Amino acid sequence: MSTVEVHGLVKDYGDHRAVDSISFTIAAGEVYGLLGHNGAGKSTTVEILEGHRHRTAGEVRVLGMDPAHAGREFRDRIGIVLQSSAVERELTVRESLNVYGSCYCAPRPVAEVIEMVGLTEKADARIGSLSGGQRRRLDLALGIIGDPEVLFLDEPTTGFDPVARRQSWELVERLCADGMTVLLTTHYLDEAEHLADRVGVLVGGRLVTEGTPAELMAMSPLTTITFTLPPATSAATLHLPSTAVVDGASVQIETERPTQVLADVTGAAAALGLELDSLTVRRPSLEDVFLALGGEASP
Amino acid sequence: MTQFPSSARLWFIQTRYQFFTFTRSKVGMFFTLGLPTVMLVLFNALFGGGTVDTPGGSWSVQQFYTGGLAAFTAVSATYTNLVNVVPIRRDEGILKRWRSTPVPLGVYLGGWITSALLVAVCGVVLQLTIGVTFYDLTIDLAKVPAMMVTFAVGVTAFAMLGLAFAGVVPDADSAPAAANATILPLAFVSDVFIPLDNPPRWLEVIGDVFPLKPFVNAFQDTLNPTVTGSGFNANALIYVALWGVFGAIVARRTFTWEPSTGGRSRSRRRRRSR
Ligand SMILES: Nc1ncnc2c1ncn2[C@@H]1O[C@H](COP(=O)(O)OP(=O)(O)OP(=O)(O)O)[C@@H](O)[C@H]1O
Ligand SMILES: [Mg+2]
Numbered sequence: 108m109s110t111v112e113v114h115g116l117v118k119d120y121g122d123h124r125a126v127d128s129i130s131f132t133i134a135a136g137e138v139y140g141l142l143g144h145n146g147a148g149k150s151t152t153v154e155i156l157e158g159h160r161h162r163t164a165g166e167v168r169v170l171g172m173d174p175a176h177a178g179r180e181f182r183d184r185i186g187i188v189l190q191s192s193a194v195e196r197e198l199t200v201r202e203s204l205n206v207y208g209s210c211y212c213a214p215r216p217v218a219e220v221i222e223m224v225g226l227t228e229k230a231d232a233r234i235g236s237l238s239g240g241q242r243r244r245l246d247l248a249l250g251i252i253g254d255p256e257v258l259f260l261d262e263p264t265t266g267f268d269p270v271a272r273r274q275s276w277e278l279v280e281r282l283c284a285d286g287m288t289v290l291l292t293t294h295y296l297d298e299a300e301h302l303a304d305r306v307g308v309l310v311g312g313r314l315v316t317e318g319t320p321a322e323l324m325a326m327s328p329l330t331t332i333t334f335t336l337p338p339a340t341s342a343a344t345l346h347l348p349s350t351a352v353v354d355g356a357s358v359q360i361e362t363e364r365p366t367q368v369l370a371d372v373t374g375a376a377a378a379l380g381l382e383l384d385s386l387t388v389r390r391p392s393l394e395d396v397f398l399a400l401g402g403e404a405s406p
Numbered sequence: 407m408t409q410f411p412s413s414a415r416l417w418f419i420q421t422r423y424q425f426f427t428f429t430r431s432k433v434g435m436f437f438t439l440g441l442p443t444v445m446l447v448l449f450n451a452l453f454g455g456g457t458v459d460t461p462g463g464s465w466s467v468q469q470f471y472t473g474g475l476a477a478f479t480a481v482s483a484t485y486t487n488l489v490n491v492v493p494i495r496r497d498e499g500i501l502k503r504w505r506s507t508p509v510p511l512g513v514y515l516g517g518w519i520t521s522a523l524l525v526a527v528c529g530v531v532l533q534l535t536i537g538v539t540f541y542d543l544t545i546d547l548a549k550v551p552a553m554m555v556t557f558a559v560g561v562t563a564f565a566m567l568g569l570a571f572a573g574v575v576p577d578a579d580s581a582p583a584a585a586n587a588t589i590l591p592l593a594f595v596s597d598v599f600i601p602l603d604n605p606p607r608w609l610e611v612i613g614d615v616f617p618l619k620p621f622v623n624a625f626q627d628t629l630n631p632t633v634t635g636s637g638f639n640a641n642a643l644i645y646v647a648l649w650g651v652f653g654a655i656v657a658r659r660t661f662t663w664e665p666s667t668g669g670r671s672r673s674r675r676r677r678r679s680r
Contacts, residue, residue: 159502159664179410179508187506192499197430198423206423210416210509212408253507 108171110135110257110288111156116165118151118312125151127312128165133305138279138289140303140320142296147309149292150190153261156290157187169257183212186255188246190262190292196235200226200245203234204252211253223281224248225274239266247275251282258282260291264298276301296392300324308396315400327395330365334358335384337376346375357385413513420509420517425524428487438487439529442479445599446471446533450541458601463632469544472537473626474598479529480557480625481564481589481618484522488568489575489585497578497665505663515661519565526561545629549637553628559643560621563650567617570653573660592618597626617649 111133118126126148133139141149154160156167158174158181167174172181194203201217208214221230224244229237234245243266250258260279264272279302283289293299299306300320307317316323336345336356347353348368351360362368365388376383391399410416428434449471456467495501504514537543545553575584593599595609596619602610613619620642628637 157506159505179510182506183410183508187503189499189502189506192503194503195423195427195495195500197427202423202426206419207503207507209411209419210507212410212508249503 109133110137110170111139111290112166112168113152113156114166116152116155116167117163118148118155118160119163125312126155126162129307129309129312129314131307131314131317133288133290135288136283136286137305138283138291138303140299140306141290141292141309142294142299142306143292143309144294148312149309150261152309153259153290153292154189157185157259158182183253184256186250186253186258188250188258188260188263190265192246194234194242194245194249196233198234199231200234200237200248201230203245204248207249208252213254214252215254217252220248220252223251223278225271240268240271243267244271244275247278255287257288257290260289262292262294264293272298296320296323296396308400310397310400323396324391327391327399328363329361329391329395330363331389331395332360332362332365332368332372332387333389334372334386337381337383340379340381344375344379346371410508413510416509416513417517417520420513421520421524424518424521428521428525434487434491438479438482438525439532442475442482442529442533443536446475446536449475449599454541459603460601460630460632462630465630465632466542468537468541469629469631470597470601470626472533472541472543473629474622476530476533476537477560477622477625478593478598479533480526480561481621483526483529484519484561485564485568485571486585486589487522487525488518488565489572489588490581492569492572493575493581493584493666494578496572496662499665501663502665511661515569519562519569522565522568523561526557530557543629544631546631546637549628552637552639553625555638556621556624556628556643559647559650560625563617563621563646563653566650566653566657568653570656570660573657573662577666589618592616595619596622598622617646621646 109132113132114130115128116126116130117124117128129152131139141152143149151160155162156169156174158177161175169177170181170184174181198206200221204217204220208217221227224247226241226244226248229241234242237245243263247260247263250260263279264275267275276298279289279291283302289302291302303320305317306320306323307314308323309315316326334357336353336358342351342353342358347358348360348362348371350362351358360368360372369388373383373386450468453467453471457464458467458470492501534543534545538545571584571588572581575581592612595602595605595613596616597613598618602613605613624639624642624646627633627639
C-alpha cells in the first residue's frame with residue numbers, strides 16, 4: 108500500500124473546476140513534487156490531502172486514512188507547511204515551537220529543530236521581528252516539530268534567497284533520508300529536480316504528465332545559449348548555426364548539442380580576440396517542458 | 407504507540423501561551439486594562455463625592471463606577487477581546503495552523519477562554535484595588551461570594567457570546583469595528599458610564615434585553631450598600647447565563663478555522679503568488 112493514494116480527485120469551487128480528476132500515488136519514503144503555475148490547483152490538491160478542504164469527488168488515502176474524516180491521530184502523523192499562514196507574532200521562535208510541539212505524541216527536541224532550520228541565532232527573537240525568509244524557515248520548523256511520517260510542503264522556498272533555498276533543499280533532503288514521505292509543490296523545475304524523486308505536472312487542474320525530473324527534462328532536450336553579439340561582427344564571423352535567432356545584438360541558440368555549438372562559437376570568438384557579453388547556458392525550464400507538452404507556457 | 411499528552415496538561419499549556427500573547431500585545435493591554443482604569447480615574451475626578459439614585463435608593467458615585475467599570479473590564483477582556491482577535495487569527499491563518507496540529511478544538515478554545523478569564527480577573531482586581539486605595543470603596547465581605555459568582559457567570563457568558571459573534575464577523579478588517587460597535591453603544595444604556603435616570607422607554611428596553619446591563623447591575627449590587635443581604639441577583643444571573651448558553655450554541659455553528667475567502671483574501675493570494 109502506498110503512503111499517499113489519490114484516485115480520480117475532483118474539486119469544484121462553485122462552477123469552477125480547480126482540480127480535474129487527477130490520480131497519483133506516493134510510495135513510503137518517496138519525495139513527490141507537484142509542479143505547476145499559479146492557479147494550477149496545487150494548493151487545492153495538497154490541502155485536500157491534509158484534511159483542510161473537502162473534495163468534490165474521488166478517492167484519497169493518506170497513511171491508509173481518509174483525510175476528510177480523519178482526526179487527531181491523523182494530524183499527529185503528518186506535518187503541514189501551508190503556502191501562507193502567520194504565527195502569533197508576540198511569541199519567540201522557541202516558545203512557538205514549544206507550544207505547537209506540545210500537542211504531539213512525540214515531538215522532536217525544540218533545540219534540534221531550531222538548529223536544523225538555521226534559526227539558532229533567532230531562537231529567542233519575537234516572531235514579529237523576523238524577516239520573511241526567516242518566518243518561512245519557522246514554518247518549516249513547525250511542520251516537522253511533530254516528527255511526522257508524511258510532510259506536506261506547499262511552496263516551501265518561496266521568499267528565500269538563493270542561499271536559504273539551497274539550505275532548505277539540504278534540510279528536506281536530510282529529512283527524506285530519515286525515510287519521511289514528502290509531497291511538495293513548486294513553480295520551479297530546478298527545485299523539483301533537486302528534491303523530488305518523481306514529479307507530476309499540473310496544468311489547469313489536470314495532471315498532464317508524470318515522471319522523474321530527468322524524464323521531464325528529456326521531454327525538452329534543448330539547451331538554450333544566449334549572448335550579446337560584439338560590435339561589428341556578424342552571424343557569419345562567429346560560425347553561428349542556422350538555428351540561431353539574432354534579434355538586434357542579442358543571440359539565442361536552442362540546441363541538442365550545446366557542447367559542440369559552444370565550442371564552435373566561443374572558438375571563433377576567441378580566435379578573433381572577442382569577448383561575448385552576457386554569455387549564458389540554460390537548461391530546460393518549466394516553461395520549456397510546458398511548451399514541449401503542447402500546453403501554453405503561461406496560463 | 408505513544409500517548410497524547412493529557413488534556414489537562416494541554417489546557418494548561420494553551421492557557422499560559424494565550425495569556426503571554428495577550429499580555430505582550432500593547433493594543434490589547436491598553437484597551438482591556440488601561441482604558442477602563444483611565445475612565446475610573448476620570449469619572450471619580452469628575453463626579454467623586456456625589457451620589458447616584460437607582461431604584462433601590464441613593465448611593466455613592468465611587469461604588470457605582472467601580473462596580474460598573476469592573477464589570478465592563480470583565481466584558482472587554484472576554485467579549486471584546488475575542489471578537490477582535492478571533493477573526494484576525496482566522497484570516498492570518500493562525501487558526502488554520504492550529505488546525506494542522508493534533509490539538510483538540512475544545513482544548514485550544516478552552517485555553518483561550520481560560521486566559522481571557524484570567525485577564526478579566528486581573529482587570530477586576532485592578533479596578534477594585536484602585537477603588538479601595540484611592541476612592542474609599544467599601545467592599546462588604548458578606549457580598550464577596552456573590553461578587554465572585556456574578557463575575558464567573560458573566561465572563562463565561564460573554565466569552566461565549568464573543569466567540570459566537572466572532573464567527574459571523576466577515577473578516578479581520580471589520581473585527582475591531584464589529585467589537586466596539588456592539589459593546590460601546592450598549593454600555594451607554596447599561597449603567598456603565600452613566601446611571602440612566604428615566605431614559606426613553608426604548609433605551610431602557612434595549613438595556614434590559616441585552617445581557618450587559620443585567621450583568622453590570624448584578625455586579626454593582628454586590629457593591630451597592632442599599633442592597634441588603636448576600637447581594638445575589640438570581641434573576642439577572644440566570645438571564646445572563648441563558649445568553650451564554652445561546653452564545654455557546656451559536657459559536658458551535660459559526661466557528662471556523664479557515665480564513666475568509668472574500669474578495670480580499672483572493673487579492674492577497676494574487677499578490678503573494680507574483
Ligand atoms: N477557496 C476558494 N474558493 C474559490 N476558488 C478557489 C479557492 N481556492 C482556490 N480557488 C481557485 O482554484 C484554482 C486553483 O487554486 P490553487 O490555490 O489550488 O492553485 P495553486 O496551484 O496552489 O496556485 P499558486 O501557485 O498561486 O499557489 C484557482 O483558479 C483559484 O482561484
Ligand atoms: Mg498554491
